[in-house]
Amino acid sequence: MGCQYFAPNSDGADSFTVAMPRLTVGRGTLHELGERTAALGVSRIALFTDPHLLDGPLVAIAKDSLKKAGISYTIFSDIRVEPDDESVSRGATFLKQAPCDAIVSVGGGSVIDTAKASLILHNQGGQPIDYLAPPIGAGKAITAPLLPHIACPTTSGTGSECTSISVLRINELNTKFVIAHPSLLPTLAIVDPQVCDSLPSNAIASTGFDLCCHALECYTARAYTQHAKIASPTARQYIQGANPFSDIAAREAIQIVGRYLERGVNDASDTQARDQLMWGATLAGIAFGNSGTHLPHAMSYGITHLMKDITTVGYPVKDPFVPHGISVIVTAPAIFRYTADGAPTRHLDSARLLLADDKGATPDDAGEVLASRLIHLMKATQMPNGIGGIGFNKAHTKALARSSIRQGRAIANAPRDSNLVDLENLYSNALSYW
Numbered sequence: 001m002g003c004q005y006f007a008p009n010s011d012g013a014d015s016f017t018v019a020m021p022r023l024t025v026g027r028g029t030l031h032e033l034g035e036r037t038a039a040l041g042v043s044r045i046a047l048f049t050d051p052h053l054l055d056g057p058l059v060a061i062a063k064d065s066l067k068k069a070g071i072s073y074t075i076f077s078d079i080r081v082e083p084d085d086e087s088v089s090r091g092a093t094f095l096k097q098a099p100c101d102a103i104v105s106v107g108g109g110s111v112i113d114t115a116k117a118s119l120i121l122h123n124q125g126g127q128p129i130d131y132l133a134p135p136i137g138a139g140k141a142i143t144a145p146l147l148p149h150i151a152c153p154t155t156s157g158t159g160s161e162c163t164s165i166s167v168l169r170i171n172e173l174n175t176k177f178v179i180a181h182p183s184l185l186p187t188l189a190i191v192d193p194q195v196c197d198s199l200p201s202n203a204i205a206s207t208g209f210d211l212c213c214h215a216l217e218c219y220t221a222r223a224y225t226q227h228a229k230i231a232s233p234t235a236r237q238y239i240q241g242a243n244p245f246s247d248i249a250a251r252e253a254i255q256i257v258g259r260y261l262e263r264g265v266n267d268a269s270d271t272q273a274r275d276q277l278m279w280g281a282t283l284a285g286i287a288f289g290n291s292g293t294h295l296p297h298a299m300s301y302g303i304t305h306l307m308k309d310i311t312t313v314g315y316p317v318k319d320p321f322v323p324h325g326i327s328v329i330v331t332a333p334a335i336f337r338y339t340a341d342g343a344p345t346r347h348l349d350s351a352r353l354l355l356a357d358d359k360g361a362t363p364d365d366a367g368e369v370l371a372s373r374l375i376h377l378m379k380a381t382q383m384p385n386g387i388g389g390i391g392f393n394k395a396h397t398k399a400l401a402r403s404s405i406r407q408g409r410a411i412a413n414a415p416r417d418s419n420l421v422d423l424e425n426l427y428s429n430a431l432s433y434w
């Protein structure tokens with residue numbers, strides 16, 4: 001089916017699956033939360049948010065809307081940025097003690113992902129690690145339906161409101177892993193771009209590069225027909241490779257980044273640009289929720305595992321912390337130079353959608369043209385200069401590679417194979433760009 005990129009392969013998948021929640025997108029739609037929740041037949045909810053949003057205007061809008069619709073709520077906000085298994089266990093305990101018919105999450109990816117995983121533990125007990133695929137976890141099946149979940153993102157990057165995955169730090173393993181299951185898909189997503197009006201430019205930049213990489217990784221991922229045929233119709237993983245549906249969302253999201261990222265970061269009053277970035281984040285979430293990301297996300301996990309003594313300026317976090325979008329973009333130019341060999345036309349297309357200067361470029365130049373455009377955008381939005389810009393040096397590259405090689409599924413979704421040595425070389429090539 002579709003273009004040559006999806007040419008049939010005798011051992012490969014011959015179908016793909018599409019999943020997304022019911023979406024409402026538009027300025028002011030957070031005010032509709034109560035009515036939309038009540039329409040689900042729900043009268044009492046658990047409201048998940050984080051400590052920084054708890055007393056702010058967005059949670060106030062959510063509470064007011066719920067009250068007007070006659071819905072009672074109890075609030076859980078003991079969620080850390082970059083949530084871990086302890087956040088999730090606390091969330092599940094809260095759900096047991098505060099009976100509710102549904103869960104509402106108001107926050108960034110950390111809040112939405114904590115809500116998703118808490119729903120699993122609330123239903124089936126255990127710890128998050130039990131639900132990770134072997135050999136990391138026990139691969140415990142998620143069997144019972146979860147409570148309805150209404151996700152209201154407050155940043156323009158995560159896309160978690162549109163995906164059936166939860167990304168969590170597993171403390172025992174000291175790194176992040178993904179729990180994936182179709183039942184994690186939120187029931188409703190309310191995407192209100194107004195929530196980004198007051199975000200500082202560094203948050204728009206880091207979340208914007210998260211959305212940028214979601215879209216680029218989906219569009220350049222291995223074709224679904226190159227992934228193995230599944231044993232049973234219900235065994236398909238969300239990482240199923242690029243497909244005609246994820247292409248549509250990814251291409252549009254890449255174009256939005258090319259047109260609006262610099263504007264949205266550098267001019268807080270440019271609501272047109274910021275609204276577009278919010279829409280782009282949703283599109284990129286729809287894309288990666290149906291195809292999976294690859295090396296930039298896989299290699300970001302090594303970075304967040306091994307970051308030490310780094311506190312990113314402008315973020316209210318005291319522990320070592322690199323915002324997720326920064327941890328992804330710092331390796332992306334080096335990675336796309338490498339992966340272009342596996343899907344040159346798609347890398348060149350991506351560069352063009354990002355409005356790269358591609359005069360005279362051929363598919364042989366695709367990696368360089370795409371990397372150069374990303375580096376331009378990084379400079380224009382005050383991003384760190386590669387992994388050297390967030391405190392790593394050549395001596396760290398082996399350990400970074402050893403950590404990230406555990407992300408086998410995402411690595412296998414890249415259009416070009418890579419082993420431990422390749423990952424180490426990629427980190428070396430990502431030390432600095434200018």
Ligand SMILES: [Fe+2]
Pocket residue numbers: 158210214297324328
């Ligand atoms: Fe991401």
